[in-house]
Amino acid sequence: MAESVILKAEPRSGSGTRNSRHLRKQGKIPAVLYGHKEATQSLVISAEDFETVMKQHARVLDVQLPEKTEKVLIRELQWDYLGKEIVHIDFYRVSADERIEVKVVVELKGMAPGALSGAGVLDQPLHELHVECPALSVPDSIRVDISKLQLGQAIHVKELTIPAGVKVLEDADAVVVQVVAAKDELAAAETGTGAEPEVIVKEKKKADADE
Template identity: 40%
Template sequence: MSATETPKLEVQIREKLGSRYSDRVRKEGFIPAVIYGHKKGPVHVQANKGALVELLRSHAHLIDVVVSGKTEHCVVKDMQWDYLGDNIIHVDLERVDLSEKVTLEVDLVLAGDPKALNEAGAFLDHPISKLEVACRADSIPENVTVDISELTTEKAITVADINMPAGVEATTDADSVVAQIKIAKEQPEEEVVEAGEGEPEVIGAKEEEEKSE
């Protein structure tokens, strides 16, 4: 994404901090956030929930944050979710220069329909859904696409196999498995025991019989 396409997000400074005030901010339709980095002090802000969520859903990583009339280039460094994992409750925004190298996570997108999935019991195992990358702040990809159309049961695709965009380097462990096709093992059939067969002996039953004789 080039600098001219960088989305903007207007935020307001938060004067009162703490969980009590953060909860109040959320009830009013905002998401608490903090801007930090570049040897400047942190600035606690609040962003309109609808505007921020829309940016994040569009895979925006670099954002021009407007606070008190001043624009700062920031990357989304971290997001905190509620205990159900449904709602964002806090966002960390790190200041950057457009030409500097940054490290962050982007989504992995699998593309293609491997023929090996037509085999009996075959299923796709996708251990990781995000990839950590390093690149210039103004060249962050929305996501990284991995072609799995030629994937077989013989060999998994690892991070080292990914064809990365120009200027983007994967920093996730090169041996990490991105996708592989596995074959489900057949479960052994359970033995059906006929009624009356293999009935457990009742402890004490034989002893009672002997006493009654």
């Protein structure tokens, strides 16, 4: 489970696109904090500090403000049009005793024997799972062991090993990962009938954010 980390923040006085660009040139990211029927606050975060948070895969953290510390969920990240730079962050207030809904990355472990011979191709329809869990117990990822997955076999949501207290909200019969025949995968690609895999990081938006 991910442990909460501390992220320092300062109140943001300005607003607008020009102000946001000025902050980013200074190595800062504009952000907003809302939720729990409390006043919405405009904040400024150090880009370097937030990069550290991202490397730790933290989803719930303590935002340290001059007057108090707020426990928050990283609700949404907005990226520039190239998808390389975070231009805005949405933080949502949470309490230690509540359950929240978040998206958690699916992490494949091992190598699928059915995809090693050349006859099969690994196909992963679900790269993320929508889950409900305690605010302080958001999993870093949902690990899926594919070391025994043979050609023609699939692992469904209902077959996953889920951490205690976590409820998966996806369809229980949905395929998470499977090994399909290479010729079927090629045929689907040529006809355009194959389903495209879900993007791992859905928070990316092609927008120059401004609250």
